[in-house]
Each structure stands twice: as C-alpha cells, then as structure tokens.
Amino acid sequence: MFIRRVMVMKTDIAHAGDDARDFRKIYRPRLPSRTIKCVGLALFRSQRARDYACVLDLDRDVVSWRCIPKAIVNDSGAARPQWWHVDLAVETTSEKLLVYVAEGAGGSPTWMTGRAERMGYRYRTVSIHEVGQTRLRNAVELIEYARAAAPLGDRIRILAALDEAGSLTLADCLSAVRESQPMHTVATMIVQGLLLVDLDEALLGPETVVRRAPK
Structure with missing residues (x-):
C-alpha cells in the first residue's frame, strides 16, 4: 500500500520537502524507452505501469498520456492529509482518466474517486492481470521495435x-x-x-x- 501521512500541503500534488525526494526515488525510466503518445518525461512507478502504457500507445481511442511522478494529496482540509500515488493521466477521445495500475485487484483509497473528479478526471484502477496478456506482450514488443x-x-x-x-x-x-x-x-x-x-x-x-x- 502507498497510503502515507504528510504534513500540510496546499497544492493538489505533493512536491516539497523530504517526502518529495522519496517520491522521486519511486519513479524512473523503464524499458522499452520509446514512447508514442507520451507527453513529458516517461518516469514509471513500476514495470507493470510501463507495460500498460505500451497498450495505451496502440489504443486508437487514446489521444495522449503522461506519467504522474508525484503524489496526489487528499483535499479534505485535514491537518495531516493522506496522499496516494497514481501512474498515468490519460486523455481519450471521450474522457480524461487518472489511472492506477495495480498488481492485483482493488487497493485504492475511497477518497481518490472524488479527488480525481475535482481535478477533472475519472479515477480508474487497472489490474495488469485483467489486460489481455497476448495484447500486452504484442504491444510491448511493437513499441520496442x-x-x-x-x-x-x-x-x-x-x-x-x-x-x-x-x-x-x-x-x-x-x-x-x-x-x-x-x-x-x-x-x-x-x-x-x-x-x-x-x-x-x-x-x-x-x-x-x-x-x-x-x-
């Protein structure tokens, strides 16, 4: 689980102090290095998130995606707000998504759905095991070439x-x-x-x- 507690942060995304340095250690470039629809730096929390991004690159409904290498902070107004890591912000032809790529099912905090909506996104948890494994491997290999x-x-x-x-x-x-x-x-x-x-x-x-x- 990635839920932690941090001192008061006034922005939507945590980006200051010692915790921010810890955040940066989580995200790094992963293979394949080439991207097609990525906006900004390609820094991933996990290899499964990188593999899923290859699927997005081949999805005709996906316009662009970008990595979110910082934590999303709960805007509840609490003195010690929670934060949560997501993987990707995805723009499709019909909507904008904040995507958390999970190893298994579930695991996201309940407040993330409302938090994403207030940021202009729909929150989505994707289990890498739910993605067709044939499509996943084909996508990764195509992007590599x-x-x-x-x-x-x-x-x-x-x-x-x-x-x-x-x-x-x-x-x-x-x-x-x-x-x-x-x-x-x-x-x-x-x-x-x-x-x-x-x-x-x-x-x-x-x-x-x-x-x-x-x-």
Missing part, C-alpha cells in the same frame, strides 16, 4: 501491395522492405496506425494477417 518514421519507399511498397492483395502476412510485409530494417519499419507502420493486425488473437508471427488501415 518502432522508430520515428518508415522510409517513404518501403511505406509505398507495402501499402501498394496491400491495396492489390487486400491482406498480406507479416512475413510478406517484411519481405517488401528494401530501404531499412524490416521489423522496425513494419512495427512503426502498425504503431502509426497505417497497418492493422489483431493484437489479441495470438502473438505476432510470420503468419499474422496484416491489412491496410481505413483511409
């Missing part, structure tokens, strides 16, 4: 082949790459939303079906 851009020539070759055939296997797409590293290029095109693969059915392999995303 993804680069900033796919070369124009390789991109045109793959998209033209898909326009002609309707779908290709992942192995076919890799074979079409001429100007760069094949897996990096195809992974980047998937992450950028140019190509569609089923992340839930099975781990990505040579027979994985690849389609062009709707224009």
Whole structure:
C-alpha cells in the first residue's frame, strides 16, 4: 500500500520537502524507452505501469498520456492529509482518466474517486492481470521495435501491395522492405496506425494477417 501521512500541503500534488525526494526515488525510466503518445518525461512507478502504457500507445481511442511522478494529496482540509500515488493521466477521445495500475485487484483509497473528479478526471484502477496478456506482450514488443518514421519507399511498397492483395502476412510485409530494417519499419507502420493486425488473437508471427488501415 502507498497510503502515507504528510504534513500540510496546499497544492493538489505533493512536491516539497523530504517526502518529495522519496517520491522521486519511486519513479524512473523503464524499458522499452520509446514512447508514442507520451507527453513529458516517461518516469514509471513500476514495470507493470510501463507495460500498460505500451497498450495505451496502440489504443486508437487514446489521444495522449503522461506519467504522474508525484503524489496526489487528499483535499479534505485535514491537518495531516493522506496522499496516494497514481501512474498515468490519460486523455481519450471521450474522457480524461487518472489511472492506477495495480498488481492485483482493488487497493485504492475511497477518497481518490472524488479527488480525481475535482481535478477533472475519472479515477480508474487497472489490474495488469485483467489486460489481455497476448495484447500486452504484442504491444510491448511493437513499441520496442518502432522508430520515428518508415522510409517513404518501403511505406509505398507495402501499402501498394496491400491495396492489390487486400491482406498480406507479416512475413510478406517484411519481405517488401528494401530501404531499412524490416521489423522496425513494419512495427512503426502498425504503431502509426497505417497497418492493422489483431493484437489479441495470438502473438505476432510470420503468419499474422496484416491489412491496410481505413483511409
């Protein structure tokens, strides 16, 4: 549990004194180092939070996410308010979320729901075990390979082949790459939303079906 007691803090997020130095020790960069939709520094409380952020990067409904490397303080007005660590602030196409990525079920303090609402968010606890493990592994592996851009020539070759055939296997797409590293290029095109693969059915392999995303 991360509930602690601190002396009076007047802001929404704890950021001063010895406790703040302790907070910073909790959060650090974790692999994979590349992010797609992250705003600000990528500092994570746990590896499970980092892995979940990879899933967010591939979620079409997610606009952006950012890490929250400081504690949220209860604004109850108590002389010794409680605080709580969350992992991510997520903006989707329909709402804003404060997300706590848990190892198991539950565990959040009851006041966090109301506190998040007053900050303009909906509070959500996510158990990493509830996330599809196939999707989770595929997302992590794709983000590890993804680069900033796919070369124009390789991109045109793959998209033209898909326009002609309707779908290709992942192995076919890799074979079409001429100007760069094949897996990096195809992974980047998937992450950028140019190509569609089923992340839930099975781990990505040579027979994985690849389609062009709707224009």
